[in-house]
Amino acid sequence: MTRYAVPAGGLPPQTTLHTGRATFTEAYAVIPRGVMRDIVTSVLPGWDKTSVWVLARPLSGFAETFSQYALRIDPGGGSDDPEPETGAESVLFVTEGHPHLTIDGQDHPLAPGGYAYLPPGARWTLRNPQTTGAHLLWVRKLYEPAPGVPLPEAFVTNEQDHAPAAMPGTNGDWATTRFVDPGDMRHDMHVNLVTFQPGGVIPFEETHVMEHGIYVLQGKAVYRLNRDWVEVEAGDFLWLRAFCPQACYAGGPEPFRYLLYKDVNRHARLRSPWPERTR
Template identity: 70%
Template sequence: MSYYAPKGGLPPQTALMTQRAVFTDAYAVIPRGCFSDIVTSFLPGWRKTRLWMIARPLSGFAETFSQYVMEVQPGGGADAPDAEEGAQHVLFVTAGLLTLRVDGRAFDLDAGGYAYIPPGARWTLLAEGHEPARFHWYRKIWQSAAGVERPEVFVTNERDIAPHAMPDTDGRWATTRFVDPEDLRHDMHVNIVTFQPGGVIPFEETHVMEHGIYVLEGKAVYKLNRDWVEVEAGDFLWLRAYCPQACYAAGPGPFRYLLYKDVNRHARLRSPWPGPAA
């Protein structure tokens, strides 16, 4: 498997400023060329770590999740990664070695590794090996539901999961599902979508789920609202709910991306933010 990860740096003074970055009312595109050193962040409690924060809740746009592209130097990590009450987490490793401990259980993660960490769990993370550990970190407040238990921690790897071919596509469009879609304990999915050269989304998907799409491999043209946008490995797309979307995989190799979506819960009828005092 191939997993693109940004390395940072800064373009030379001779480079053209014009790229493909765009932010609209319906979607945003952050090309891989935007992942420079000057837009990295640091987090309290994390050692020898920097990150690119590529999604955060924005009122009226994408509201349910945050996504970080993490880079942890050997020996770095955190003993208390996140103090946000009620937050659940998904980690997807693109390079390096990590030791994850959750409520006293230890797990080893390498490239292609996937970990789900439920809300309320106590966890730590340590980068092992001689190269930086690189991974995506998704955070979302878990939304409780009547009769639904909290999910349990689990760790797996992409190479151990058979992709699920979409109907009537002869395998040209497939999804690697880390969570059973019928498991209602989970209110978010982070999957890997793979298109073989020439594969398409043959209609304009228009639906309630918001998306974060990080391209791991290959290139394609993506229909976003009214626009066709060229994308390649390392690009990030952020789609608000109901943004029309479709895709054509341009080849010559597979086109693969990480896909976030919120699922399996009622639509909120009240704002999560308190109103003005009476």
């Protein structure tokens, strides 16, 4: 069975060296698995027995289009009213455990690899009725309506039910598991799984308008971020600003896999979403 990385939690011993890979720049950030400890978790209103690592949030000089959490839900924990913000859409991806999701009163037992899309206005709950903990990744975005385009529908699936699509000319060494048709204009974000076999590469410096959140689920690689080559491994999180050059070489001995967020299918805003300040 596929295993996915989860935050380390706990606290390192006092003998641990401070030198690490945590990096924050104007173009990208790397939050290594080793700094995702219990001391930096948050608790959220309306959530019981749940610890949250906030990996990205809209912030000047950081993420602009989305927020991303890593959740640890202890036995009996969860929320009956998880989303406080009107207009927010979500993707949940289960990395460990067997939580239960309800959407409009319908129960959806989840397992590792479970994936759920929740449109704005969906009524949903998330609980962990098991005797062991559950870990999930939660991506949140304010939905951008488009003229004549209806809202997308909620759905629940598992990555095991979707065959990865190989990128052209790669012999399957670089493949993407898509949960939404790229041509479906109802969706203004894609949250996909990307898999590189050992030795697989992104063979050019991608430079594009889409912002990225990348949570490494398995394996290791050397990632090009702006002007730097950075080693990354399972459990790391990367944020990439729009137009940040990017590429990677996957190391071995296992596949390098990550959950990828990007904003898509909408015009670039020409006006600020915030009202002008009056003097």
